[in-house]
Amino acid sequence: MNAGKVVVGIDGRPDSENAIRWAAAEAAARGVPLHLVHAFVWSEFRGVPLGASDMAPGLRAQADLIVADAVELARKCEPGVPVTGERVDGFPAAVLRVASRHADVVVIGSRVTGRLLRLIVSSPGAELAVHAHCPVVVVRPTEDALAGSRVVIGYDGSRPADVAVDFGLEYARRRGLPARIVAVRANDKDDDHALLAGVRRHALAADTELVEVTGHPSELLLEWSADAELLVVGSRGRGGFARMVLGSVSQTMLHQSPCPVAVIPQAAIEGPV
Numbered sequence: 001m002n003a004g005k006v007v008v009g010i011d012g013r014p015d016s017e018n019a020i021r022w023a024a025a026e027a028a029a030r031g032v033p034l035h036l037v038h039a040f041v042w043s044e045f046r047g048v049p050l051g052a053s054d055m056a057p058g059l060r061a062q063a064d065l066i067v068a069d070a071v072e073l074a075r076k077c078e079p080g081v082p083v084t085g086e087r088v089d090g091f092p093a094a095v096l097r098v099a100s101r102h103a104d105v106v107v108i109g110s111r112v113t114g115r116l117l118r119l120i121v122s123s124p125g126a127e128l129a130v131h132a133h134c135p136v137v138v139v140r141p142t143e144d145a146l147a148g149s150r151v152v153i154g155y156d157g158s159r160p161a162d163v164a165v166d167f168g169l170e171y172a173r174r175r176g177l178p179a180r181i182v183a184v185r186a187n188d189k190d191d192d193h194a195l196l197a198g199v200r201r202h203a204l205a206a207d208t209e210l211v212e213v214t215g216h217p218s219e220l221l222l223e224w225s226a227d228a229e230l231l232v233v234g235s236r237g238r239g240g241f242a243r244m245v246l247g248s249v250s251q252t253m254l255h256q257s258p259c260p261v262a263v264i265p266q267a268a269i270e271g272p273v
Helices: 014-030 059-077 092-100 113-121 123-131 159-175 192-200 217-224 239-243 248-256 266-270
Strands: 006-010 034-040 083-089 105-109 136-139 150-155 179-185 209-214 228-234 261-264
Touching: 006 014, 006 059, 006 092, 014 034, 014 059, 014 105, 014 136, 014 159, 034 059, 034 092, 059 083, 083 092, 092 105, 150 159, 150 217, 159 179, 159 228, 159 261, 159 266, 179 192, 179 217, 192 209, 209 217
Parallel strands: 006 034, 006 105, 034 083, 105 136, 150 179, 150 228, 179 209, 228 261
Antiparallel strands: 136 261
């Protein structure tokens, strides 16, 4: 459910700084608080010393420092946004899935250590992409990832794609950006008029650029999102889109997309269970 909060997963690596900046800007645009979550995995393993010793301050203390530094960065990025942070015992996929129950959007970096990258491009990532209770945004660590000039939305006529249109057009409205909807047909026999009928009726779609193409979804969306600030897709759709997040196509998008990628999980459409 919409809870009025942006959540960002953190782990202390420099690669995560763009994710924090993106999440802080999104919280400011929405007028909601920002909450930073560090998944403390070491508590899940037996025999790992977590407290302070003569040689080191302890893993828990290091984790708390990661949270404190991330909160400081977020407050510098957006001084007007209320920022909180916490360390939560558990694996990232499970921790962020729980956090998503109380969030408008969950944000992670695309190369925030191996384990957070695997949230999206391996089986734990498939779990988050399907079962998170809000949209999931993956932010690349390079500065040019935040320099686009429009919002691009992948559309195939499915229910997740309809929600992706809602999310993408609302994002474009808040940021004052033009939007481009790329409708990908599996073949030339698809009825393009029926495919885009719902999009044309959308309240925010009057000035939206509509592009109709036929071919491989990931290749076409990479091409049409070259100038994007955000690319939005559903996690389960028709045809090629059905594998966009859960298979090899998702890895192409998340590794090669020139901009942040927002995924609309199935659980966010179905509602809490």
